[in-house]
Amino acid sequence: MYDPARLLQMFVAVAFLLTATTAISGDAARGKRVFSKCAGCHQIGEGAKNKVGPHLNGVFDRKAGSVDGFPYSKSMRRAASGGLVWHADSLNAYIENPRVLISGTRMSFRGLKSAQDRDDVLAYLRDFSDKPSDIPEADPTAQQTDHAVDPAILAIQGDPEYGQYLSGECTTCHQVSGGDQGIPSITLWPEDIFVTAMQAYKNKTRAHPVMQLIAGRLSDEEIAALAAYFRDLED
Ligand code: HEC
Ligand code: HEC
Numbered sequence: 543m544y545d546p547a548r549l550l551q552m553f554v555a556v557a558f559l560l561t562a563t564t565a566i567s568g569d570a571a572r573g574k575r576v577f578s579k580c581a582g583c584h585q586i587g588e589g590a591k592n593k594v595g596p597h598l599n600g601v602f603d604r605k606a607g608s609v610d611g612f613p614y615s616k617s618m619r620r621a622a623s624g625g626l627v628w629h630a631d632s633l634n635a636y637i638e639n640p641r642v643l644i645s646g647t648r649m650s651f652r653g654l655k656s657a658q659d660r661d662d663v664l665a666y667l668r669d670f671s672d673k674p675s676d677i678p679e680a681d682p683t684a685q686q687t688d689h690a691v692d693p694a695i696l697a698i699q700g701d702p703e704y705g706q707y708l709s710g711e712c713t714t715c716h717q718v719s720g721g722d723q724g725i726p727s728i729t730l731w732p733e734d735i736f737v738t739a740m741q742a743y744k745n746k747t748r749a750h751p752v753m754q755l756i757a758g759r760l761s762d763e764e765i766a767a768l769a770a771y772f773r774d775l776e777d
């Protein structure tokens with residue numbers, strides 16, 4: 543009746559589920575200490591005001607760039623009009639490396655490299671969201687995904703001539719003159735920021751479907767070539 547092998551299998555499955563769940567829940571008390579890295583710019587809790595950065599009350603489920611009276615960067619405002627909402631995954635990507643998600647963000651913060659620090663600080667932030675209990679569990683406070691771009695990819699030396707050849711596909715939308723009519727300018731960017739943005743579309747950390755499609759078809763070498771070409775492009 544009780545097949546020991548089957549029981550063992552079930553036991554292993556349950557044990558796995560339990561550890562998996564434990565592994566993704568951040569520790570808010572520890573997160574409070576991690577937040578000291580943010581506190582120079584952000585306030586949170588009762589009476590929190592905008593400082594260098596916007597206050598972070600209710601940030602879960604909040605539309606990006608939507609705190610009244612805070613002078614967000616143009617890049618943040620564009621990301622917001624593109625539909626960016628702060629959930630665990632987008633927050634996690636942003637605090638790991640702000641430019642992965644928003645190239646021109648004014649948040650000059652190098653990012654939290656430790657997944658544990660991110661999990662914990664998000665658990666802490668979540669305690670200040672209106673009704674943390676209503677935030678669906680599909681929105682866990684912690685993610686194990688690593689959003690940092692592989693240094694080997696950032697190190698690829700792009701060939702600007704090849705980039706120019708490939709760029710025809712881009713300049714139908716992006717103005718070569720660097721102008722910005724609703725579509726962001728992509729000229730004169732440091733290569734690492736360009737590559738980081740393209741990789742974020744490729745791995746779907748950034749949500750824009752057209753750019754996901756375009757970046758998804760490009761190899762890492764092609765992205766490096768485009769980065770090298772657009773970096774030096776003057777009109
Ligand atoms: C040096 C100052 C600075 C530090 C340190 C900093 N931030 Fe920011 N943060 C900003 C600024 C400025 C903005 C607005 C960015 C923009 O408009 O592009 C911002 C924006 C944000 C936003 C988006 C808020 C919104 O309303 O859309 C979140 C979330 C955030 N920061 C979280 C954090 C967390 C968490 C930390 C610590 C791990 C942190 N920040 C550290 C300055 C900072
Ligand atoms: C069909 C129009 C279209 C084409 C073609 C296109 N893009 Fe884009 N691109 C956009 C839009 C719209 C955005 C803003 C998306 C968003 O909000 O995330 C964007 C965003 C970007 C960004 C990020 C800009 C930022 O400010 O963070 C980069 C980098 C980029 N595109 C590079 C390219 C490259 C390289 C090509 C050619 C291989 C290309 N795009 C082709 C429409 C296009």
